[in-house]
Each structure stands twice: as structure tokens, then as C-alpha cells.
Amino acid sequence: MEINLDGRVAVITGGSKGLGLAIATRMAASGADVALLARRAEVLEEARQAVAVTARGRILTVPCDVSSAAEVERAHAAVMAGLGRVDILVNNAGTSRTGPFTAITDEVWQADLDLKLFAAIRLSRLAWPQMVERRWGRIINVLNIGAKAPKPGSAPTAVSRAAGMALTKILAGEGAPHNILVNALHVGLIESDQWVRRHAQQQSGQSYDDFLAEMGKGVPMGRVGKAEEFANTACFLASEAAGYVTGTAINVDGNLSPVM
Template sequence: MDLKLAGKVAVITGSSKGIGRETAAVLTEEGAVVILTARNEESLQDAVQYIKDRTGRTVDYVTADVTNEADAKKVIAFAAEKYGHLDILINNAGSAFAENFENVSLDDWQNDLNLKLFGWIHMIHAALPELKKQGGAILNLTAVAGKTPPANTSPTSVSRAAGLALTNTLSKDLAPYNIRVNAVCIGLIRSGQIERRWQAEAPEQSWEDYARDPKFNIPLGRIGDTREAANVISFLVSDAASYVTGTAVNIDGGSAPSL
């Protein structure tokens, strides 16, 4: 299927590693112009090289902290000034701070909301003037815990639930401008965090054996790969999904108890 992404301009936050970096690679393979952004310049440079090795193309990057409104505006201004338009915004920057409610400080709450909720808000506010010119797509990455929060997951599951509500309301507010807004809810996907857990729990096992351990209770029988997540994200921001908005797709191998 031709996703018709050639020439589309996409900004991806938190794209120096993991799913963000892999999504950037897939979009680049599909012909999109991709702008990476994250806080660490060295990691961004590594991501640029990774994508060049994969695709033969060089992508741009802007060092930025999405919790800072001025930085968010800087990223979008770079895209608009260099390429004249913006078609896709993917909000991927985030972290997973999970604890029992009684152990979470007010600073912990504020830091989590600043990154996972207000980071989205800053980027969307900055991007809207460009997206409204010709329509486009916003894709927010969150976690299945945002739909069905388990115990001891404050503040992260609460921030993610707020992000899902934001996604749904924005899909209605922005539909008149032909701006689609969707989310993906990530389950267990191979990442630096998961690999560290593997090395701490079972360094004697191969990754393949560890990823298929029944303790993870994944119906498809294994931990997912970043490429699998990136493929779904790329579809949702493409014209192939032109009638999809206001939804949150689970990418979790069937493990979430919610739809």
C-alpha cells in the first residue's frame, strides 16, 4: 500500500531513540521529510546516522525540551521556515514514572504532567497555525495504562488518561480544518527500558526467549518490536487513514483488558 507520504513534512518529538526514532525511519523510507527533536543533541546525532544508514537519506533535527513553550515554537518555526509547511505532528516524548499514590510528591505530579500532557499542548499550540493551512495529522503516543490504570501507576497513568481525553476532544475541535487527531496506546515494546529489565532479570536468556516468557501474559506470545509500532503510527498519520480520527489504537499484542 502506498501511504502517500512523499513530500509530507513531519515533526516527531522524543525521536532520538526507541519508537520515535523507528517511526522517523519508517516515514523517511516512505518519502516523508522528517524533523527529529529531543533534549540530547548527541542522541539526536546518533539517530540521524541510524536513519541515514537505514534509508540513505539525511534528516533534520532540533534540540528542544517540549515542556518549554518557547522550545516547542522553535521546532515548528524551523519546519515552517525550511520547508514552508507542516503536515504531521507526532508527540512521542515521555517517560514512565509509576509509584504508589502516597509516595508521589507534588513535584513528581507536576513534572509528569509537564512532560506528558503540557508537552503535547505546547507542541499542538505551536503547530496549529501551520496545520490549519492545508490539514494534516496529529498522533499522540501514550500507554495502555491510560485506558485501564493498574495499581501503583501514579502519576503516569493519570497523565496518560488526560492525554487520551485531550486527543478525543481535539479530534472534534480540529475536524473542521481537516486535522485528524489520534493516539496509540503502547504495551510491551522492545526499548532501552525493557532491555535493562531483561539484563537485570535474566541475563542468561537470549532476547528471543525472554520476550516470549509466559509471565508477560501477552496473547500474541511475545514482546513487540519498535518497527511494529512504527508501522501502525505511520499508517495513522498517512492519507491511507484519512477517515480515522478521535481513536486510540492499542499496540500491545492483545494484552490490554480494554478495547
């Protein structure tokens, strides 16, 4: 199936590396104009160059800490000035911070919610009115499988992501009459920048490929997923091909999650 996003404008948070970069690359190659949001301007420029190799549309980079309400408003204004609208919003920014419940301070809880939940709330709220006016919109919230099946020690991430799943369902219900489709993609073990960092931190002498292969042994499919596979699913949800798919929480995890 060929996905065509010609004429659409996509905004991807956390767009400079990993899954966000893969999604931006896939959507740009499918014809969308894309705006990449991330904190560091120099890393965004590297991402822009990578996306440009196969892009068929315009590329805009906007340095932004999405955990800040003021910066979100400024970034949205920059996207509107540069690309004119937002058709597709991918709320991808986040980390995988976890720890024992009693060790998590109020400050850590708040920082996690600001980054993963309130950023999605604020960006969706800003994009919503024009989506309603045009009767077309796509919002994709990137979560993780812990949102559905949290394990001990998985806070605050699992809690923030579970709230993101509830937000997805609420927005899907309110958006359906306006042809605004809202879905969540739940990440399992998929190649991303966080695994590159964790491999480097181990300093075990093990190659990165062997590191991924070892992790993949715990996945029913026997391997770690590829960022491009995740991006393909996001691109499908952003397209007309997924015109009757909304309010879903799709696992992209090789059946790692114990729940559907």
C-alpha cells in the same frame, strides 16, 4: 498497502530512540521529511544516521527538552526555518514513571504532566494554525494502555496518559472540519529502549532475547511487539489511506489491554 508520504513534513518527539526512532525511520522511508526532537544532540546524530539509511526525504535534528515551554517554541521555530511547515506531529516523548500514590510529590506530578501532556498541548497549538490554513494535518499522540485501564501503582503515568486521550478526542472534534485528523496509539509491551535499560539494570545474566520472551508470556499473542509494527500503524494514520480515521485510541498491544 504502500504508504506514500512524499511532500509531507513529520515532527517526532522522543525521536532519537525506541518507538520514536522506529516511527521516524518508517515515515522517512515513505518519503516524508522528518524532524527528530530529543534532548541530547549526540544521540540525535546517531538517530539521524540510522534514519538516513532508508530515507527518501530530508532529516532535521533539533535538540529539545519538550517539557520546557521555551524550548518547545524554539524547536518549532527551528523546524519552520529548516523544513517550512509541520504536516504530521507525533507526540511521543515520555517515560513510564510509576509509584505508590502517597510517594508521588507535587514536583514529580508536575514533571510528568509537563513532559507528557503539556508538551503535546504546546506543540499541537503551534502546528495547528498552518494545518487549518492548508486544510490538512495529522496529530498522533503516543500513549499507553494504562490510560484506558489504569492499575494500582500506575500513577503518575496513567493519569498523564488518560489526559492525553481526552486531549486527543477534543482536538479530533475541533480538527475534523479542517481535515486535521487526531488519533492516539496506545502502547502495550513493545520492544523499546526502556526494556533495554531494564534488562541491563537486572544484571541477572539472562540474555535480552530470553528477557523479552519471558515478558511475552503474559501477552495473549505470546510475544512482545516489535517497534516496527508500532511504527507501521503510526505511518498508516499519517497517510491518506487513513483519511477517515480520527478521534480513535488504538491499542497496539497484542490484546494485552482488558479494554478496547
